Amino acid sequence: MNYSFDFQSVTRNFGPLLDGLVVTLQLTAAANLIGLTLGFVVALMVMSRWGVVRWPATMFVEFFRCTPALVQIVWFFYCVPMLFNVFLGSVTMGIVALGLNLTAFNAEAYRASIQAVPREQLDAGIALGLNPLQRILYIVLPNAFRASVPVLLTNGIGIFQQSALVAIVAVQDLMYQGKTLATQTYRPIETFTIVALIYFAVSFPVGQLVGYLERRRATLAE
Amino acid sequence: MIDRATAPLVSVSGLQKAYGALQVLQGIDLTMKPGERLVVIGPSGGGKSTLLRVMMGLENINGGSITFAGKPYIHAGATPAKTAIDVQVRRSIGMVFQHYTLFPHLNVLQNLILAPCKVRGEKKSAATERANTLLIRFGLGQKATAFPSQLSGGQKQRVAIARALMLDPKLMLFDEVTSALDPELVGEVEQVILQLARQNMPMMIVTHDMWFAKNIASRVLFCAGGFIVEDGPPEQVLGAPKEERTKDFIDRVFHIRQ
């Protein structure tokens, strides 16, 4: 290997990378806002006893979980403007696409943790004379929320990584800026390595936090 | 020459065990003769299960030593991690646990023959034959190809006992083997252990079942606070305990209020 590294040509152009990182973080934050709220609503719909509510929600979740995120994003960028005759800004489109994807995964996380609340807990609620709403508010949801935090965090940081896909449809996020810079400087190794490290520097601490929370839950459960 | 009938099978001296700052065994001395059936009773956290786990060589110790059938077996080292355990001696002891610990991915027969084939290099056919004999004796003749998840708790525990016996142990340890069972299944497991008792199998049993203790014990130990508080024949320890703490405990488990 006789490649001579030149990280300076990248560090000199750090500005665009930072701009890209800001866009990536905006995408992530907004998508998480959608995913955390809408995901909860969809989870409740999936568990509804009425088929009219349950089926569309289930279809939504399964469809987003069983197709590539890239297909969803490309579909969104090309088809939504044609079908509905709207074109939002490209960042907004990215947010909606990523947000809906995260909604599906978070809905599943909420559903799983709600259904994992042990039957005895509900029985105890009945035995204590709580009404159905009280049982949900005071027993099911607090239990479920705590259980779902690690998965929601994992999904949230997953969407941070998936957000790199919007570069393919020309949203100027970190990945896009990295690609541009790599072409301009003819320094793909240095550029892509630094871009990868930036992504890693954000993801890794969150991953460690998830691990810590899970270990703590496991010890508390004993 | 040592008289074989009276030479100790197990002798424990100065045994100490701590989990961190918690002293669980605080210097246990104990000798057990061949053919004896020791039942260990006492309050939770009193050290009785730990004593059995140490006997099985599952735990490091902080002090003391154990000899088994005249051979050095376990010896405390400079640190707990340096506890010396003779693996050859350990193989002559069998143990049955509270939660069955069958291997869930193997069927009953495979559970039984795994150790004989792998530890002693016994032929599969020979081990299978011995296993089937044991299973029939324990009323499990029909269950050889069943998986643990298809058995009741009582059946699982009988399989676990059979599995331990496959290695012809010279001492059997039973750690609360009926505590996880539904009440109606306790009897079938205790019957199997009583059957072994009639064949003079030396055993140490930790149990909360006083009826069973009375029926099987040749000697009862009352363990509390990491010490052996009282040690004697079942009529004495269970019927007319000398120590106040033993009396309190016996009274409470028999619900006798004066």
Added chain:
Amino acid sequence: MAPLDFSVLLRFQDALLTGLLTTLELTLICIVLGCAIGFFVGLARTSDNRILRGVSGFYVEFFRGTPVLIQLFWIFFCLPLLLGTELSNFTSAVIALTLYMGAITSETFRASLRSIGREQYDACVALGLPRWTQTTSVVLPQAVLRAIPTLLSNCISLFKESALVSAVGMTDLMFIGSNISNNTARPVEVLTAVALIYFVIAFPLTRAVTFIEQRILTKLAV
């Protein structure tokens, strides 16, 4: 907008089929190689050797902490420069997705190794089993059984992530789909069809995961 015309798909069914076959071929190769790597890396991460643990831990965290797209770009653009040789699209894609699969399956194997309870090890000691027998006859068979459902989920993830190789010009289902969509100016029909193809394969597999998981959990419940 123009009325939808799905007949366009019939004209391109052969091309789409070829793309699908490439996607499946790529996915299968990476599943086999990735699982093999993942198994050994999973073992390495639970090993007593600190160097082995450190190196394997770094590999896994890095691949889980960065977008797959950047991994792909890195291997596609940078690896040839470092090695000083050309790599075909297919080879680059296989290397990238295999390394990704190796990282996620190693976590699966590690988790299933850790899920084996203390009592199982106690039982091995009580039966006097040698260390080797304990590992090969008791620990590994159970760990692999427990890992199967999650491994299958990992395979589905890989199948979906494989759509990314279209971004480096590999002619998989996604690439051919977007090409047709661009050339015919019928993105709604074509991209929807592409999404459905992914869905039709991934969805039954997710159902299978749930089914198999229940079977295995019942079997291993002791």
